[in-house]
Structures are given as C-alpha cells and as structure tokens.
Amino acid sequence: MSRKIKLIWDFRGPASAKTAEHHEIHLKEYINIEKLPINITGFQLFDEMYAIAFMVVAEENMIQVRDALKPHRGEVFI
Numbered sequence: 001m002s003r004k005i006k007l008i009w010d011f012r013g014p015a016s017a018k019t020a021e022h023h024e025i026h027l028k029e030y031i032n033i034e035k036l037p038i039n040i041t042g043f044q045l046f047d048e049m050y051a052i053a054f055m056v057v058a059e060e061n062m063i064q065v066r067d068a069l070k071p072h073r074g075e076v077f078i
Helices: 016-034 059-069
Strands: 004-012 040-047 050-058 073-077
Touching: 004 016, 004 059, 016 040, 016 050, 016 059, 050 059
Parallel strands: none
Antiparallel strands: 004 050, 004 073, 040 050
C-alpha cells in the first residue's frame, strides 16, 4: 500500500476562510475529472486571517497533481 500525501494550499487575509472553502470545490472537481483513487479534501480555519485547503492523494499520483495544481506545500498523511 502506498503512502498518502496531503497537498496544502495556504490562504491569508480577511477573505482566507471563504477562499479556502471555495478552493476545496475546485479540488473535488479535479478529483472527479481525473478519476483519482482517493477523494479526501477539506479546508481548515486557523484564525480570521489564515486558512488552508487540502487534498490527499496517493504517492504515485502526487507528481501529476502537484504539477497541475501547484500546492504550496505537502506532508505525509497519517
């Protein structure tokens, strides 16, 4: 079984929450279009000026998704 990688997009500023929430919609659309095997997405609010959107992909799909969607960072998903 391959590792799962959490790709993360950071959003800052007063509109960060809405931006991260909306970005998740596009991540779900991409998963459906590309028929990726894992469909874990989400967004998380840290405070009124910082939020993230994220998507979890299988390690073998990470390069493809990274090159297409340009996440700000990634980490191993546990």
